[in-house]
Amino acid sequence: MKTKQDNIILVGLMGAGKTTIGRLLAKRLGKRFVDSDHEVESRTGVSIPVIFEIEGEAGFRKRESMVIEDLSRESGLVMATGGGVVLSPENREAIKAGGFVVYLCAPPELLYARTRNDRNRPLLQVADPLGRLRQLYVQRDPLYREVADMVIDASSHSANASVQLLLRVAQSAPLVGVEPAPAPPTPSTP
Numbered sequence: 001m002k003t004k005q006d007n008i009i010l011v012g013l014m015g016a017g018k019t020t021i022g023r024l025l026a027k028r029l030g031k032r033f034v035d036s037d038h039e040v041e042s043r044t045g046v047s048i049p050v051i052f053e054i055e056g057e058a059g060f061r062k063r064e065s066m067v068i069e070d071l072s073r074e075s076g077l078v079m080a081t082g083g084g085v086v087l088s089p090e091n092r093e094a095i096k097a098g099g100f101v102v103y104l105c106a107p108p109e110l111l112y113a114r115t116r117n118d119r120n121r122p123l124l125q126v127a128d129p130l131g132r133l134r135q136l137y138v139q140r141d142p143l144y145r146e147v148a149d150m151v152i153d154a155s156s157h158s159a160n161a162s163v164q165l166l167l168r169v170a171q172s173a174p175l176v177g178v179e180p181a182p183a184p185p186t187p188s189t190p
Ligand SMILES: Nc1ncnc2c1ncn2[C@@H]1O[C@H](COP(=O)(O)OP(=O)(O)OP(=O)(O)O)[C@@H](O)[C@H]1O
Pocket: 012, 013, 014, 015, 016, 017, 018, 019, 020, 021, 037, 080, 081, 082, 083, 114, 115, 121, 154, 157, 158, 159, 162
């Protein structure tokens, strides 16, 4: 039977550390690491900025949804997701059904510091990227919480500390969806 713990799915805003932490965690758990952003790029053969340029955000979201639908049906994965996957109700359902979902939560100011020198995130190529991150936080924080089985404060942990925390959870969490063992028979009195 498929259990929720078969897959661990990381959600959160750009720069929260989904790719960094997901890769390390997968290695430690001996699971396959997948990243929905990388999967979109490998299916199209071009980078995310190029997809945004040619097809706009709407085109990217359609491709992202197809990838999420496919990957959420697999098992034994650690999956990093793109920051915007929670925008679509269909993606949210697929993620919730597809694994144990961890929201890496961090304030916009920290996310800005982590992403400011990277040109690979089209939504942050604006005059005021910190302002954009603040808007996205307000819009998306409730959506990440809606899908999350667990929230990690990604601002107070190093990437390695977050991995350690998740390893402890993965190794101690009961398997959701598994029937509890039947109670032993009560001895009959002679
Ligand atoms: N405590 C931390 N946890 C995770 N990543 C950190 C931490 N501190 C710094 N970083 C750095 O933050 C940067 C952004 O991380 P990463 O690319 O993993 O984010 P992401 O959540 O996958 O973003 P995106 O949604 O844009 O793909 C990386 O350079 C990473 O090394």
